[in-house]
Amino acid sequence: xxxxxxxxxxxxxxxxxLPLALDRYLLAVMILIFYFxxxxxxxxxxxxxCGQLSIGHALYVGLGAYTAAALYQHFGVIPxxxxxxxxxxxxxxxxxxGWLAFRFGIGGTYFALLTIAFxxxxxxxxxxxxxxxxxxxxxxKVVQQDRFDLLxxxxxxxxxxxxxxxxxxxxxxxxxxLLRGRLGYYFRAIRDNxxxxxxxxxxxxxxxxxxxxxxxxxxxFAGVFFAxxxxxxxxxxxxxxxxxIEIIMAPIIGGIGTLFGPVLGAAVLTLVSEGINAAxxxxxxxxxxxxxxxxxxxxxxxxxxxxxxxWPGIARRLGxxxxxxxxxx
Amino acid sequence: MPLDAVLNIxxxxxxxxxxxxLMALGLSVIYGVVRIVxxxxxxxxxxxMYAAVFAFAxxxxxxxWILAPLAIGFFGIGYGLQRVLVNPFxxxxxxxxxxxxxxVALIIVNVLLVAFGPDARSVQVPYALxxxxxxxxxxxxxxxxxAAVALVTCAILFAIFRYLSFGKAIRACADNxxxxxxxxLNVKHLYALTFGLGTACVGIAGCLMSMLIDVTPGLGPxxxxxxxxxxxxxxxxxxxxxxxxxxxxxxxESVAGLLFTPSAKGMVSFALMILVLVFRPQGLFRAR
Numbered sequence: 001x002x003x004x005x006x007x008x009x010x011x012x013x014x015x016x017x018l019p020l021a022l023d024r025y026l027l028a029v030m031i032l033i034f035y036f037x038x039x040x041x042x043x044x045x046x047x048x049x050c051g052q053l054s055i056g057h058a059l060y061v062g063l064g065a066y067t068a069a070a071l072y073q074h075f076g077v078i079p080x081x082x083x084x085x086x087x088x089x090x091x092x093x094x095x096x097x098g099w100l101a102f103r104f105g106i107g108g109t110y111f112a113l114l115t116i117a118f119x120x121x122x123x124x125x126x127x128x129x130x131x132x133x134x135x136x137x138x139x140x141k142v143v144q145q146d147r148f149d150l151l152x153x154x155x156x157x158x159x160x161x162x163x164x165x166x167x168x169x170x171x172x173x174x175x176x177x178l179l180r181g182r183l184g185y186y187f188r189a190i191r192d193n194x195x196x197x198x199x200x201x202x203x204x205x206x207x208x209x210x211x212x213x214x215x216x217x218x219x220x221f222a223g224v225f226f227a228x229x230x231x232x233x234x235x236x237x238x239x240x241x242x243x244x245i246e247i248i249m250a251p252i253i254g255g256i257g258t259l260f261g262p263v264l265g266a267a268v269l270t271l272v273s274e275g276i277n278a279a280x281x282x283x284x285x286x287x288x289x290x291x292x293x294x295x296x297x298x299x300x301x302x303x304x305x306x307x308x309x310x311w312p313g314i315a316r317r318l319g320x321x322x323x324x325x326x327x328x329x
Numbered sequence: 330m331p332l333d334a335v336l337n338i339x340x341x342x343x344x345x346x347x348x349x350x351l352m353a354l355g356l357s358v359i360y361g362v363v364r365i366v367x368x369x370x371x372x373x374x375x376x377x378m379y380a381a382v383f384a385f386a387x388x389x390x391x392x393x394w395i396l397a398p399l400a401i402g403f404f405g406i407g408y409g410l411q412r413v414l415v416n417p418f419x420x421x422x423x424x425x426x427x428x429x430x431x432x433v434a435l436i437i438v439n440v441l442l443v444a445f446g447p448d449a450r451s452v453q454v455p456y457a458l459x460x461x462x463x464x465x466x467x468x469x470x471x472x473x474x475x476a477a478v479a480l481v482t483c484a485i486l487f488a489i490f491r492y493l494s495f496g497k498a499i500r501a502c503a504d505n506x507x508x509x510x511x512x513x514l515n516v517k518h519l520y521a522l523t524f525g526l527g528t529a530c531v532g533i534a535g536c537l538m539s540m541l542i543d544v545t546p547g548l549g550p551x552x553x554x555x556x557x558x559x560x561x562x563x564x565x566x567x568x569x570x571x572x573x574x575x576x577x578x579x580x581x582e583s584v585a586g587l588l589f590t591p592s593a594k595g596m597v598s599f600a601l602m603i604l605v606l607v608f609r610p611q612g613l614f615r616a617r
Contacts, residue, residue, distance in 0.1 A: 101607075117558070117603050120595065127592065288443075288447070292442075296434075299431065303425055
């Protein structure tokens, strides 16, 4: 076993026993970190590996969340089944977007704008979709939080902690597997030079579709988790473009295209943002918007001074540079 | 539905559309020359709207009087933005440029939120309720003035690019960057001038728009998206396309408000954009 695997396993072991030492607030912070690590990982498959910039990933979070929540609330379908439907819905949505874009040769800026357009279109659509509450929001039944009802995903934050951890680990493993395999090489070939990849015989259309579909399917799980963790859904919130931006922050700050970047980025961002919250609270300046300003500055500064993110530099210093993570960073 | 009502709604959509067109024109000019998608466009517009609201609330100044100073100020903002922030990003990957301007947008919209709060503000000029009666049409005076100012501004911009030497130099950069550099044009300066001109357009558009609708910080992102919808429908980088796209969206918004509910009008715009992106990605008003 090489060093990076040992370090990762050690980290995982710590995270597995961590809930014993955490209060509810810190538990919520950790869940947030895992959540953003996972969606960041999902987005990274599309942008970091395959070079297709999506600024509409809130679409898949929202579709996944609404699908599983509506099935549960209206038909009593357990979330583990609803999840599969949610994945199917998201993959279909991604296939439509991908097919339209790639079939007609839309790339770069135009593709990013297309993803925004679809997300916004869906947001306004859901605001008028009364079956799931429209603008008024959609609410799941909340039960007492001391139970562990894993089947219906109702219960104590500790359960959600382990679910979120499982998501983050799962996302990491899927990404690692993708990077190592043939698919990952095709993705990166397309990202680095689409024409050259085509000339080398890669079916560019097919693999770009795979990238978009895999990314959407992963994001669907995040959506289901979101729905059952927060219990309320508002189109204005879940589909909003600021959600999509939130999703892409962690991998950008951590390191686009790296394996550990989204995880590190999620941890840094969440801790910084909670720290800012706490500081603002202590200072008594709880003005809405201040936190977003600091976010904006962080985003701008990181893209300006660290275009490859934080992780590649750290990885080099820690001696992980020959590991798979930053092979292409 | 009486024909009069429909005509009135189409006319008002058309006039608002001209202001939209001016806003989108700014975005299109910047993209056409600098090849940067200004993701902070709507936020700059919202800033101009707040400037107008502020001047009105503070000193009772008609927004029309501050058009010129605002345009000059915004020209300066745009020039500086390009010189300081955007210029180092030319040649960097598209996603990096995108994210840089997203960060700028995020900062602007939240500074507005902190400074002015989330409440809606408006400008009520004394002639706000006046209107012109032309045959069966009843046209708001404010809207007509705004449309006229927008048209004049567009005409000035077209004239700059057509007749002034620095306008021609900017077009040279857009047509052939290498050639422009070879003949010794100061590309950095010209890019910044272009960004300034685009920003001045959006400044004027924002000032006009403040008379037509209530102003909230949330308008920033909404107008960024709207400007994108318009320029994509018209063709990114095309000046006439931006204007025509603005009118088209203005009319389609008001008609959609009539046919469905006003809150669903954005859906029609986005659907139009998706259709255009898929079937005519170069835009409706532009040759391939």
